Amino acid sequence: MTTVRGARARARVEITAAIKAEARAQLAAEGAAKLSLRAVARELGMVSSALYRYFPSRDDLLTALIVDAYxxxxxxxxxxxxxAAGERSLDRWTAVCRAVRAWAVAHPHEYALIYGSPVPGYTAPQDTxxxxxxxxxxxxxxxxxxxGGEGIALPPLPDVLRPEAVRITADMAPDLPPELVAALVAAWSQLFGMVSFEVFGQFHRLVEDRDAFFATAARRLGRDIGLLPPV
Amino acid sequence: MTTVRGARARARVEITAAIKAEARAQLAAEGAAKLSLRAVARELGMVSSALYRYFPSRDDLLTALIVDAYxxxxxxxxxxxxxAAGERSLDRWTAVCRAVRAWAVAHPHEYALIYGSPVPGYTAPQDTxxxxxxxxxxxxxxxxxxxGGEGIALPPLPDVLRPEAVRITADMAPDLPPELVAALVAAWSQLFGMVSFEVFGQFHRLVEDRDAFFATAARRLGRDIGLLPPV
DNA sequence: CCCGAAACGAGAGCACTGCTCTTGCATGAG
DNA sequence: CTCATGCAAGAGCAGTGCTCTCGTTTCGGG
Structure with missing residues (x-):
């Protein structure tokens, strides 16, 4: 209980980790669609059927990678x-946006796995x-x-959105005003819109100085959720 | 030249269309990953190799579908x-946003094909x-x-973004001010961020009244590119 | 009009995939 | 020490994209 049972259990976690590592390598090299159980097994010097002792199916392997990526x-x-703990909210916001973008461009295939098109008939299990x-x-x-600190400045909610905003707020952050939560959800999806466009190549030959573009846009996103610029 | 050459050429365009139609049906039913040349051929009553007379590879079929989706x-x-020709700019903007979203939710798999993760090692050819x-x-x-009409109201560009904004403007819309073009590119990607989050299920059990949410967010996006609200 | 070239459909076949099932071995718990 | 269990290996199934060959059909220039 406290530690790993025995040599057998230890080997199991080691092999499981090795499989995930090799799968991640293939993912980075070729993308999710070309991730092959047989190739993973081959690379690890085992036979394909042995792999099913650790992951019941290819989708389960993918799920594990998805959880890791998230x-x-x-x-x-x-x-x-x-x-960025000490800085002003707007700067903390842009710092987080930058971190997300940096991770995404550094791991494009893993990013695609979690924020790209969902795979075939695959539906994400609860674990994710x-x-x-x-x-x-x-x-x-x-x-x-x-x-709670500097304060936020947001326009009032339109009537059509108020009930939904109140509902989402109750679910997610009851201590925050609904107009803030609604703006947050929008900014959240818009942030990943920019990241996806960059990672998926939609900015190809259009935006070149992506650092500058992204920094400015992320800052505006922060303003959209009511964060105040430095005075 | 003026018309189709003969019976053979006519049959060719017909069969090509039938293949694309069947492929689109399978795409809508199962997604791009499960699109199978053999299954398409089977459904059309021909043998798989015959299909290669019309599309040299599976990727070429996908490219055709991608172009159609775009x-x-x-x-x-x-x-x-x-x-929405007669309406105010902000209303025209939201109308277009709504149309894009409506198409996306009506054709999720085709949307995923063009705005989701790019397929394996596939790189989009020039035709797209x-x-x-x-x-x-x-x-x-x-x-x-x-x-040119109501006018736009935008904050000045930050210095880091100015050169890039000027460059993009020269490429795309030399008659517009760079701050407007920069804001447009950002809003463009953010719009598809919201649509992707909805179509790809990221809003699952979070946002429910998506019409209201989207309408409000699209309107704010319009404001972000400087469109003026009705006085 | 006709005959060679080109387009075409069918079929067999290759190398690959995810996955299942059986077999035999080694390990670890009682 | 023994025996159930965990495990790797291998064969095998159904499916995939794609290639090549082989008759047949169609078309267009001489």
């Missing part, structure tokens, strides 16, 4: 928020929900600090 | 802009460039009319 980008966002929420929680945290 | 969403955007630009051109058109 955790990786979530951790990147969290550490960026931590490192918590890791998937981490980046959003970081953004909410920054908004919360701004709300 | 054209479809581009046409939807154009017709929305046309129908023009169709892919149509939605962006519609958005630029609306901004142009607003600029």
């Amino acid at each position: 955790d990786a980008v979530g951790a990147a966002a969290e550490s960026a928020a931590r490192e 929900n918590a890791p998937a929420a981490r980046v959003g929680l970081v953004l909410i945290g920054i908004a919360r600090e701004a709300h | 054209d479809a969403v581009g046409a939807a955007a154009e017709s929305a802009a046309r129908e 460039n023009a169709p892919a630009a149509r939605v962006g051109l519609v958005l630029i058109g609306i901004a142009r009319e607003a600029h």
Whole structure:
């Protein structure tokens, strides 16, 4: 219980990790569509059927990689928020945005796995929900600090959106005003829109100085959720 | 020249269309990853090798579908802009945003094909460039009319972004001010961020009244490119 | 009009995939 | 020490993209 059972159990976690590592390598090299169980097994010097002792199917391997990817980008966002702890909210916001983007461009295939088209008939199991929420929680945290500190400035909600905004707020952050939560959800999706366009090549031959473009746009996103520019 | 050469050529365009139609059906049913040349051929009552007379590879079939999808969403955007011709710029903007979103939710797999993760080692050929630009051109058109009509209100560009904004402006819309073009590119990517999050299920169990959410966010996007709200 | 070239459909075949099932071996718990 | 269990290996199934060959059909220039 306290430690790993025995040699057998130890070998199991080691081999499981090795499989994930090799799969991640193939993912980075060729993309999710070309991830082959047989190739992974071959590279690890085992036979393909042996791999099914560790992952019941290819989709389960993918799920494990998806969880890892969500955790990786979530951790990147969290550490960026931590490192910018002392700064003004708008700067913390842009720091987190930058961290997400940096992780995405450094791991394009893993990013595609979690924020690209969902794979065939695959539906994400429950296990992915918590890791998937981490980046959003970081953004909410920054908004919360701004709300309790410098304050936020947002226009009132239109009537059509008010009930929905109130509902989402009750679900996610009951201590925040609904207009802030609604703006957060929008900014959240818009942030990943910019990142996806860059990673997926939509900016090809259009935007070249992407650092400058992204920094400015992320800052405007922060203003859109009511964060105040330095006076 | 003026008309189709003969029976053979006529049959060719017919069969090509039938293949694309069946492929599109399978795409809608199962997604791009499960699109199988053999299955398409089977459904059409021919043998798989015969299909290679019309599309040299599976990727070429996908390219054809990609071009069609870009054209479809581009046409939807154009017709929305046309129908909202008389209205204020901000309303035309939101009308186009709504049209893009409506097409996306109606054709999720085709949307995923063009705005989701790029397929394996596939790189989009030149043919896709023009169709892919149509939605962006519609958005630029609306901004142009607003600029020449009601006017736009935008903050000045930060120094880091100015050279890049000037460059992009020279490439795309030399008659518009660089701050407007820079804001347009950002809003463009952010719009598709929201659509992608909805289509790809990132809003699952989070945003429910998506019409209201999207309408409000699209309107704010319009404000972000300087479109003025009705007085 | 006709005959060679080109286009075409069918079929076999290759190398690959995910996955299942059986077999035999080694390990670790009682 | 023994025996159930965990495990790797191999064969095999159904499916894939793609290539090549082989008759047949169609078309267009002499």
